[in-house]
Amino acid sequence: MSIHKLICPSCGSNHIVKNGTIHNKKQKYQCQNCQRQFVENSQRDYISNETKELIDKLK
Template structure:
């Protein structure tokens, strides 16, 4: 005899068919709908860990879904849950404004000091070229 998977009642009636053609049943006691021998795949923790590693490798979601034989809809929902469970700040230690200003000032000084010799060289070359042009015009 057919019984409900939730309440184990035998008061079950036929309730049409689901999208893939399987017979749907309805429990008269608790109202639960179910099919016999469902094909829904339960994804183990080991498979989820492998999916996490594939996500870190930046493999496309479609590629992960094909490889792991999960639906793209499930994978997108799983990814959304991972994102929602991650902390907002990711425990990143950001430098304060004073240390950033000091760092940027040092980098600016290095840049200026490396540009100064180039500027002198360009000025000297432009004077030489300018002199040659003036000599040819006379």
């Protein structure tokens, strides 16, 4: 088991508390310094230009 400290992506503070979960059960956190909320390792899967072109062709 590894223990690591979370850092606020907005202000860089390490004063972080758990703050519920999002729709897919990922843990939400809140920075006690700047009050911003974030999800650890959140990544968005963007649609590639190739896929967008294919979608446009199918319309």
